[in-house]
Amino acid sequence: MTDVTRVASIQELYDRHAAFVYGLALSMLGDASAAEELTQDVFLQCWQRWDQYDPARGSVRTFLATVTRSRAIDRIRRRGRRVPEVAWEEFADTGPDPDSLEDAVDDRLTMQRVRAALGALPAPQRQALIMCYFGGMSAREIAQRLGDPLGTVKTRIRLGLMRLREVLDSRGEGG
């Protein structure tokens, strides 16, 4: 691949997904500077290991989310835990300026669908899922943080994820 095509491809990847990656990194790390560094790392890592990405096995977005979350958890574990601040109830309408309106609509619909599903969960289940997914915390750590029995926390996480799966399944991929 020439430098020109290489830059064009990473530009396209970045322009399409940077706001998604940065938004996820920011939610997990809670710090703009750290989220910026992480976003850069994610794109470079994905670019270097692009041969590992198989479109038949999931979307680019899922691939990027997996890498972003993994790298964010590494950082969270390095510097200590924080309870993630995911203001799911109200979120600012500050989406990116994508090239394609269709992409923007798809992204927004997906986000609304997931947020509605999360919002419909009982608060303790939602809290446990958020601490686990966005905070990179284990069930044991969550139990210690909340002062709840470990078994209760495990049950909340399971019920929360099952409910989320049911809601997403019932609404189908296309929303």
Add this chain to the structure above:
Amino acid sequence: MDDLEHPSLEDLTLYALEADEPAEREALTLHLAECRSCRLALAGLLPAVDALAEAVPATPPPPELRDRVLAASLGEAQTRPRPPRRLFGFVGWAVALVAVAALVAVQVHMRQRLDASQAVLRRQRTVVQVLADPQSVSMLVQNRQLMAHAWARVFLRGSQAVMIMHRVPAAPPGQTYDIWWMRGNTAYRAGQWSGRKANDMLVLSSPWHGFTAVGVTLESPADSLPSGPIVMMGERPTAG
């Protein structure tokens, strides 16, 4: 968890979210290597886990980040501005040098421990991705005569390959287990395993497209070709 006991849905959920403890994770990984129904159950959970990433609003990063990413992707020096330095006297430098040396020593030690644990985490994540994919192909690698209770399983998923080791005896001192993609007399190294843990998992190199078997040899020291005895072997399943 023993080989016959299936994990609960709760256990699988925590595994999918990486919210379990290392010992639980190791036991469940071993079970997954042997249990297709649990692998399918895990695969059914992952879309909901992946969907959680969509819950946060997209937030445009600062515009200058784009230039940095593009520059770095071309291998150019990163252009992040550094804070200005202040000059200070000889004593200040001497104190600073001692402090820096001590700090570096501590950081190197911490960094090594951290790198090791992060490498384990990354390996575990790759293993989960491969195990949870219903399209992954599994092959049993064993030697009933030599190691009655030991087995290994290799899972292949596109260019990814992982190996799960179960009750494999420790390698003799000074030796390691080497894993090979094999066809007839041709072999390419797939990985190397210290053999210090009875149960372990490792990420192998991308499979050689022409391989028909996976072999495990004991080597001392590692050579570019297998020279030690083959202690475990598994045939590649035929297509269809």
